[in-house]
Amino acid sequence: MKEPKTLARTRGIALRVTADFVLVQAAMFIALTVAGVYSQVAGGYSPREYLNALRSYHLLVFTPLSLVFPLFYSLGGLYTRARSWTSPSRLWRGAVCAALSAGVVLLAGRLVPGSPGLPRSAALVFALLVIVAAPGVRLVKDTLFEEDSRSGSGPETVLVVGGAGYIGSILVRKLLQRKYRVRVLDNLIYGDSAIRDVLGHPRLEFQKGDCRNIKDVVKAMAGVRSVVHLAAIVGDPACDQDHQTAREINYAATRMMIEVAKGEKVGRFVFASSCSVYGASDEVMTEISEPCPISLYAATKVDSEEALLAAESETFHPTILRFATIFGLSPRPRFDLVVNLLTAKARQEGLITIFNGEQWRPFLHVHDAAEAIARVLGAPVELVGGEIYNIGDQRLNYTLTNISELIRTVFPRTRVEHMENTDRRSYRVSFDKVHSQLGFECSRDVKAGILELKQAFDEGAIVDYKHPLYSNVKYLEKHGTPRHNDETGAQVMAALANKPSSSRAAAAVA
Numbered sequence: 001m002k003e004p005k006t007l008a009r010t011r012g013i014a015l016r017v018t019a020d021f022v023l024v025q026a027a028m029f030i031a032l033t034v035a036g037v038y039s040q041v042a043g044g045y046s047p048r049e050y051l052n053a054l055r056s057y058h059l060l061v062f063t064p065l066s067l068v069f070p071l072f073y074s075l076g077g078l079y080t081r082a083r084s085w086t087s088p089s090r091l092w093r094g095a096v097c098a099a100l101s102a103g104v105v106l107l108a109g110r111l112v113p114g115s116p117g118l119p120r121s122a123a124l125v126f127a128l129l130v131i132v133a134a135p136g137v138r139l140v141k142d143t144l145f146e147e148d149s150r151s152g153s154g155p156e157t158v159l160v161v162g163g164a165g166y167i168g169s170i171l172v173r174k175l176l177q178r179k180y181r182v183r184v185l186d187n188l189i190y191g192d193s194a195i196r197d198v199l200g201h202p203r204l205e206f207q208k209g210d211c212r213n214i215k216d217v218v219k220a221m222a223g224v225r226s227v228v229h230l231a232a233i234v235g236d237p238a239c240d241q242d243h244q245t246a247r248e249i250n251y252a253a254t255r256m257m258i259e260v261a262k263g264e265k266v267g268r269f270v271f272a273s274s275c276s277v278y279g280a281s282d283e284v285m286t287e288i289s290e291p292c293p294i295s296l297y298a299a300t301k302v303d304s305e306e307a308l309l310a311a312e313s314e315t316f317h318p319t320i321l322r323f324a325t326i327f328g329l330s331p332r333p334r335f336d337l338v339v340n341l342l343t344a345k346a347r348q349e350g351l352i353t354i355f356n357g358e359q360w361r362p363f364l365h366v367h368d369a370a371e372a373i374a375r376v377l378g379a380p381v382e383l384v385g386g387e388i389y390n391i392g393d394q395r396l397n398y399t400l401t402n403i404s405e406l407i408r409t410v411f412p413r414t415r416v417e418h419m420e421n422t423d424r425r426s427y428r429v430s431f432d433k434v435h436s437q438l439g440f441e442c443s444r445d446v447k448a449g450i451l452e453l454k455q456a457f458d459e460g461a462i463v464d465y466k467h468p469l470y471s472n473v474k475y476l477e478k479h480g481t482p483r484h485n486d487e488t489g490a491q492v493m494a495a496l497a498n499k500p501s502s503s504r505a506a507a508a509v510a
């Protein structure tokens with residue numbers, strides 16, 4: 001699988017390098033022609049003199065020097081990352097790379113011994129042409145070919161499974177802003193309050209249903225090119241409430257959804273996994289580090305990842321996003337996540353309890369989590385298909401003690417109590433891959449998240465952070481885990497869940 005993908009990528013890059021090289025030569029040809037015509041009109045060079053100057057400068061001096069263009073373009077990321085940038089950023093960076101390359105080439109051309117040099121008018125025309133051509137040609141290509149192939153006859157429809165949750169409710173709004181059509185499949189375990197205000201949006205279709213139910217999934221995937229799968233029983237304590245349901249929703253449903261997606265010709269399948277697959281380790285974990293799940297929740301994520309990657313084909317392109325622990329405000333705030341919970345406790349009670357304290361965790365703002373998903377949806381499938389990305393930012397790897405210190409900078413009177421327990425989950429994570437391939441970096445740090453939660457409390461937007469609606473585990477304790485409403489479906493799910501692709505689930509629970 002990997003080999004043809006790498007080859008295709010290399011061929012694509014080679015084509016773009018060649019096209020840029022040809023464009024630069026054409027720009028010089030036009031510039032010299034303009035200068036020649038101008039010199040004739042102004043009574044300077046004769047046509048023969050002009051032709052000689054053109055040949056000697058263009059062929060002997062400029063052509064070898066013009067290799068600087070592909071070199072600078074590639075250093076600037078135009079061949080590897082440009083299609084994951086926003087359009088204005090792509091234009092801007094293309095123009096900057098072209099301007100720098102032109103400056104270096106024209107200056108170096110003057111310094112070459114014996115070089116006839118370039119008339120100032122030709123230098124000016126050349127520089128203008130390449131500065132416009134480098135970003136322009138990319139924009140035209142994207143507009144003519146990629147947008148068309150991505151969207152078919154109208155804006156592309158993205159199915160967000162679990163779109164009414166903490167991350168999903170932000171993602172759905174983001175995708176609507178970016179002009180996608182969005183279909184949400186969610187069984188609304190925690191209600192619809194997080195998406196109620198967008199339900200009337202003309203490009204949003206909401207389907208209440210269960211991702212374990214094949215009929216719901218078939219209906220939801222009809223006509224869809226991309227799926228973002230966020231639905232899950234989220235978190236270790238929530239999964240520990242009911243192992244069978246957790247296995248079914250978090251793993252068996254993924255297996256069934258893969259088959260339906262393939263049948264419905266869904267091309268992209270973006271799966272929300274978690275950095276908790278790394279378990280406990282002193283190393284800095286990268287996407288090629290061996291997962292070591294130490295909870296059922298993490299084990300179901302690893303099993304789903306494996307099922308998805310094994311299903312990759314010419315037409316089915318799964319992408320695995322291993323999110324850091326999320327924090328921050330969303331239409332469905334969660335206070336069962338460490339930063340949010342500690343912030344709420346500091347604000348409301350003035351006392352926070354840190355268990356152990358020295359364990360490392362990577363953190364990620366919920367808006368940045370949604371942005372990362374949108375980036376992956378906008379990136380070429382040949383780049384992101386079959387890939388795993390850790391989603392977060394190197395600067396947001398913290399120990400829990402660091403988090404308590406950050407909270408004290410916002411709530412200075414907070415007392416911090418230290419206790420020991422058996423939770424030894426600790427991992428530091430590298431986010432280099434998503435940064436270098438997709439240019440992704442976090443826009444909000446932990447302190448910004450703490451401040452926005454403080455503001456929500458100050459303004460009365462959140463009153464009782466202990467309400468079960470804000471905590472998956474408390475809600476499921478109170479209302480029970482969601483049951484099947486279809487006997488046959490339940491049997492299918494049980495069969496898929498009880499046939500794990502690895503022994504991790506069993507090992508994690510034992």
Ligand SMILES: NC(=O)c1ccc[n+]([C@@H]2O[C@H](COP(=O)([O-])OP(=O)(O)OC[C@H]3O[C@@H](n4cnc5c(N)ncnc54)[C@H](O)[C@@H]3O)[C@@H](O)[C@H]2O)c1
Nearest residue numbers: 162164165166167186187189210211231232272274323326
């Ligand atoms: N929040 C985090 O810190 C974090 C970290 C890493 C990974 N993730 C992953 O990101 C995804 C989203 O997390 P979240 O924090 O938004 O969770 P969430 O619990 O707020 O949202 C999950 C959504 O899925 C829906 N859902 C659950 N079971 C369903 C089913 N059987 N059928 C249809 N819908 C169902 C729920 O109603 C809810 O709207 C999850 O897969 C989670 O494992 C989250």
